Amino acid sequence: MPEMNLGQAVDRAIEDAMARDDSIVLIGEDAPMLRAPLLARFGADRILGAPISESAFFGAAAGAAMAGLRPVVELYMVDFIAVAFDAVLNHIAKLEGFSGGRWKVPMVIRAPSGGGYGDGGQHGQSLWGTLASIPGLTVVIASTPADAYGLMTTALAHDGPVVFMEPKLLSDNWLEFLGSGGRDTVSFDVPTEGAVGPVPDLPHATLFGKAAVRRDGSDVTIVSVAVGVHRALEAAEKLLPSNVSCEVIDLRSLRPLDIETIVESVRKTGRLLVVDEDYREFGLSGEMAAICLEAALSPRFARVCVEDTLPYARHLEDAALPNVDRIVEAVNLLVDV
Amino acid sequence: MELAGLYRQMLRARGYELAVEDLWHRGLIAGEMHLGTGEEAVAAGVVTLLGDGDGLALTHRCSPELVVRGVPIVSMLRELLGCEDGLCGGRGGHMHLFSKEHLAATSGIVGASLPTAAGFALANRRLRANKVAVAFTGTGAMNSGMALETLNLAAAWSLPLIVVCIDNGWAITTSSEAVTGGRHVERARAFGLRADSVDGTDVRVVHKAAGKLIDFARRGKGPTFLLASCPRLDGHFLGDPLLRMARQPMAEGRSTFAKVISSAATRGGGGLKDRAGGMTRMMSVMARARRGPVRDGRGDPMLAARKAMKRHQSERDRIESEVATEIESAVEIALADFGGSADA
Numbered sequence: 001m002p003e004m005n006l007g008q009a010v011d012r013a014i015e016d017a018m019a020r021d022d023s024i025v026l027i028g029e030d031a032p033m034l035r036a037p038l039l040a041r042f043g044a045d046r047i048l049g050a051p052i053s054e055s056a057f058f059g060a061a062a063g064a065a066m067a068g069l070r071p072v073v074e075l076y077m078v079d080f081i082a083v084a085f086d087a088v089l090n091h092i093a094k095l096e097g098f099s100g101g102r103w104k105v106p107m108v109i110r111a112p113s114g115g116g117y118g119d120g121g122q123h124g125q126s127l128w129g130t131l132a133s134i135p136g137l138t139v140v141i142a143s144t145p146a147d148a149y150g151l152m153t154t155a156l157a158h159d160g161p162v163v164f165m166e167p168k169l170l171s172d173n174w175l176e177f178l179g180s181g182g183r184d185t186v187s188f189d190v191p192t193e194g195a196v197g198p199v200p201d202l203p204h205a206t207l208f209g210k211a212a213v214r215r216d217g218s219d220v221t222i223v224s225v226a227v228g229v230h231r232a233l234e235a236a237e238k239l240l241p242s243n244v245s246c247e248v249i250d251l252r253s254l255r256p257l258d259i260e261t262i263v264e265s266v267r268k269t270g271r272l273l274v275v276d277e278d279y280r281e282f283g284l285s286g287e288m289a290a291i292c293l294e295a296a297l298s299p300r301f302a303r304v305c306v307e308d309t310l311p312y313a314r315h316l317e318d319a320a321l322p323n324v325d326r327i328v329e330a331v332n333l334l335v336d337v
Numbered sequence: 338m339e340l341a342g343l344y345r346q347m348l349r350a351r352g353y354e355l356a357v358e359d360l361w362h363r364g365l366i367a368g369e370m371h372l373g374t375g376e377e378a379v380a381a382g383v384v385t386l387l388g389d390g391d392g393l394a395l396t397h398r399c400s401p402e403l404v405v406r407g408v409p410i411v412s413m414l415r416e417l418l419g420c421e422d423g424l425c426g427g428r429g430g431h432m433h434l435f436s437k438e439h440l441a442a443t444s445g446i447v448g449a450s451l452p453t454a455a456g457f458a459l460a461n462r463r464l465r466a467n468k469v470a471v472a473f474t475g476t477g478a479m480n481s482g483m484a485l486e487t488l489n490l491a492a493a494w495s496l497p498l499i500v501v502c503i504d505n506g507w508a509i510t511t512s513s514e515a516v517t518g519g520r521h522v523e524r525a526r527a528f529g530l531r532a533d534s535v536d537g538t539d540v541r542v543v544h545k546a547a548g549k550l551i552d553f554a555r556r557g558k559g560p561t562f563l564l565a566s567c568p569r570l571d572g573h574f575l576g577d578p579l580l581r582m583a584r585q586p587m588a589e590g591r592s593t594f595a596k597v598i599s600s601a602a603t604r605g606g607g608g609l610k611d612r613a614g615g616m617t618r619m620m621s622v623m624a625r626a627r628r629g630p631v632r633d634g635r636g637d638p639m640l641a642a643r644k645a646m647k648r649h650q651s652e653r654d655r656i657e658s659e660v661a662t663e664i665e666s667a668v669e670i671a672l673a674d675f676g677g678s679a680d681a
Contacts, residue, residue, distance in 0.1 A: 018606070030509050032618055033579055033619070033622060037601075040598070040616050042611065042615070043612060043615050045607075046611075049511050049516060056482065117368060119369060120368060120430035121433065123368070177578060178368065180576070181370075181576020182581060182589075183362060186367065311427065311428040312367065312427060315419065
């Protein structure tokens with residue numbers, strides 16, 4: 001099995017799919033520089049450098065997808081999707097529904113997400129809750145290189161719009177580009193098992209709507225995505241000496257959502273903690289509570305999320321993001337009855 | 338303003354950026370850092386024309402303008418260092434600097450300075466007689482919907498807005514021209530703005546042209562647009578990989594070049610023409626980045642301003658020494674309670 005970092009796995013999945021499928025084109029600001037190897041292999045007709053005109057090239061990608069292409073549209077970071085939000089919310093997500101399912105929009109939005117490297121509140125958001133609340137979109141988030149490859153491969157064969165999110169903290173490419181800029185005087189708390197890992201037999205695909213149980217446990221179910229999964233795994237290890245057994249579920253896909261795996265685990269443990277790098281209110285954590293209630297479960301419930309605009313200063317940002325200490329503390333409150 | 342005053346402001350802006358560069362390399366500043374080195378003549382030429390009540394909306398490359406506007410530099414440095422007594426409590430960082438008392442705001446979202454400044458201008462027209470608002474932006478940003486919409490809005494509402502568009506030739510790492518249709522001054526005129534273009538490395542030329550356009554807006558005659566060309570001396574941001582690869586191909590570019598070459602030779606994909614075209618395109622961007630002006634070299638506006646000051650040598654020496662002292666002491670104060678970590 002080849003070993004890759006998460007960013008390489010995404011790039012590789014796109015490259016492999018482009019070689020198989022001539023209809024795939026890649027659109028993004030600075031694409032010729034950022035995706036120079038793809039440009040050298042597939043040419044400027046398929047690797048399109050875009051002006052800083054997100055609302056135009058997102059809308060154009062939707063039109064191109066309707067007319068037979070399969071665009072991959074890249075953002076520097078998911079925060080910037082706000083500039084193109086009309087295309088996403090009112091067009092890309094709705095066309096299949098409006099056309100009675102007769103016209104599909106096969107496109108992938110590649111959106112690096114999340115903080116942890118001191119880039120401030122307009123560059124470190126996660127926003128998957130906002131995006132996954134919209135019917136018509138598929139929203140997936142990779143937390144390992146294997147899933148990055150697998151989920152992107154599935155996205156590129158999917159017949160509707162997919163938002164593919166790539167945690168920047170796990171992606172060496174992005175972290176070097178935006179965080180360190182070649183400096184060795186700064187460091188980041190990167191969970192290695194998420195950043196580098198084996199990627200099984202290429203090509204392989206990771207199904208949408210199937211969560212991964214990253215750790216079995218019996219006392220508390222911790223549900224998370226992206227970097228949060230690794231923070232939860234570290235917390236679970238820390239809680240072992242105090243005889244608290246945590247099950248850690250990596251959702252991988254928010255829409256569609258693997259309700260069965262979550263409900264089954266919560267039925268077993270009776271306690272649910274949601275660890276979410278996205279905002280606390282009206283998002284993933286509330287949704288997890290709702291699906292438990294709908295399944296007639298009333299677990300003890302807690303959440304560790306981002307509660308405010310992400311601050312710039314590293315120490316403030318570290319405290320604002322779900323970290324291992326906050327998770328351990330929340331689990332202890334859940335089991336301490 | 339006399340040349341000496343403009344030169345002082347340029348020096349302050351450059352001195353501040355060099356101090357920031359040092360702190361960033363020492364790992365004391367987090368995240369991206371977009372230096373405004375090369376923009377000093379534009380910043381000094383325009384911003385010295387603003388006073389109390391005039392609004393200023395800026396981009397991710399915002400320090401020269403804020404320094405010239407008189408925002409306290411210790412407070413700005415403390416913000417970048419992530420201190421709770423920084424300009425924004427350590428919560429904003431260098432792309433999100435705000436000084437309410439100067440009616441000055443920045444944003445890390447490309448294009449966002451235009452609508453913000455239009456709002457400042459709208460409020461000024463109602464609340465503060467003869468006060469204007471200035472948006473700094475770049476040619477890359479002028480392709481965003483919000484920027485183009487603002488040109489129209491400002492014209493339709495006849496706002497006292499001045500858009501200063503810096504043309505450094507780049508839109509992040511893409512040649513700005515390669516992704517732009519038409520010409521910026523003509524575009525602005527087509528929307529009904531009074532528009533001009535200047536050599537943005539000559540501070541006196543900028544000052545004079547900006548003076549006319551700001552005056553026009555102050556007199557309530559409508560919005561204006563100034564295109565100012567100047568170099569981007571330190572890439573899109575510190576550690577810009579394009580610049581690193583272009584300037585040190587062996588040390589910084591080897592693995593990328595190897596990837597590109599192996600990818601170009603991989604079976605499946607485009608034909609020979611596509612591949613050759615792709616390679617050529619990449620090499621030309623690289624060559625363009627390598628050819629670009631460097632600090633203290635030809636094209637650096639500091640050099641031109643210094644030369645223009647040569648007839649006032651003793652004054653020049655005095656200003657240079659005063660500014661050096663100001664910056665040194667600001668850095669010292671900003672780092673005062675950092676103790677051991679400042680030397681990390």
